[in-house]
Amino acid sequence: MRTYKVALVGTGGIAAIHADNLSRAKDRVELVAACDVDEARLAAFSDEHGIVGRYQDLTQLLAEAKPDIVHLCTPPMLHIDQAIECLEAGVHVLSEKPPALSLADFDRLNTAQAVGGTQFSCVFQHRFGDASAAAQALIGGSDFGRPLVARCDTLWYRPDSYFELPWRGSWKAEGGGPTMGHGIHQFDLLLHLLGPWTEVTAIASRQARATSTEDLSVALVRFENGAVATLINSLLSPRETSDIRIDCEFATIELSHLYGYSTDNWTLTPAPGHESTVANAWSGQPLERGSGHSAQFLAMYDALDAGKPLPAGADSARQTLELAAAIYASAFTGVPVRRGDIVPGHPFYAGMDGAGLGTRVLDETALSVPSPV
Structure with a gap:
């Protein structure tokens, strides 16, 4: 089983749930970076969860931390553009809901996944x-x-x-x-x-x-x-x-x-x-x-290990x-x-x-x- 490098984008309340659940995945994941525009909040969150890579810019994070997966824990209006940037950079995305604010925006994911050879999944932990x-x-x-x-x-x-x-x-x-x-x-x-x-x-x-x-x-x-x-x-x-x-x-x-x-x-x-x-x-x-986030995280890693489509992927999230x-x-x-x-x-x-x-x-x-x- 591969160990996946994960980065969290957004360090608010839902990011803490992600970090806590990632810690339960043990050797399946390494939390390598976090990103937030609020420097003080980023520092406090990273200190609490032992995160070394700290960024206020997503583009810089992708270039330097080189994660395998990015978890989007930002406000909803940011999800789709951040997802597209990650996918096109060759990084898989697990996005909090809603995955986009419209079907028009969501349908932009198809091209981004093809460009990066990567996959999108939405947090539907139930x-x-x-x-x-x-x-x-x-x-x-x-x-x-x-x-x-x-x-x-x-x-x-x-x-x-x-x-x-x-x-x-x-x-x-x-x-x-x-x-x-x-x-x-x-x-x-x-x-x-x-x-x-x-x-x-x-x-x-x-x-x-x-x-x-x-x-x-x-x-x-x-x-x-x-x-x-x-x-x-x-x-x-x-x-x-x-x-x-x-x-x-x-x-x-x-x-x-x-x-x-x-x-x-x-x-x-x-x-x-x-x-x-x-x-x-x-x-x-x-x-x-x-149910819970950790159950979905482990299912995601298993799918990546097996080269299979991600659960709660783009097609079912669109429905x-x-x-x-x-x-x-x-x-x-x-x-x-x-x-x-x-x-x-x-x-x-x-x-x-x-x-x-x-x-x-x-x-x-x-x-x-x-x-x-």
């Missing part, structure tokens, strides 16, 4: 727990049967003070509200479990938070396999949970957690007459490892980003959106606000909503 792998293997099979009905809720709470950072709650910096920045993890897992989506009908509104984006979206999604799911993405929910429920022909499988899960967070309910079959199918799967775009497009136009509808020339291809349509709709809605206290 895919990588043992239980999600077991669920993916069993849903649609003979033991669980076809998936029929599902729900996927990201019910989180963010007070007004959360948006004091100037890049939060804006279309230009985050690309959207909880649909893009919060619920995307959970509905990415839903897509991982159920497969390709085909059509979405949605609403979005600004209920209470002083942002330019939505603070709530609700969607009805149909999948290629015939399953139908509801999705709620909220920043207005004092009792925070992240929930997925999938009703198959012979079993209901549920996940309830907040920011990560273990096997204990999953619940199975067999249909009458299928108790032993469902229980045996589940217990026959490896169910030790929970998730396309669903986010479709939720906004349906919410702000009032019509269903099918997968593949949002192409170059479509108003929601270049931005999640539909060339300003989303902002106008939310502003009109807000006229009837009391101002935030």
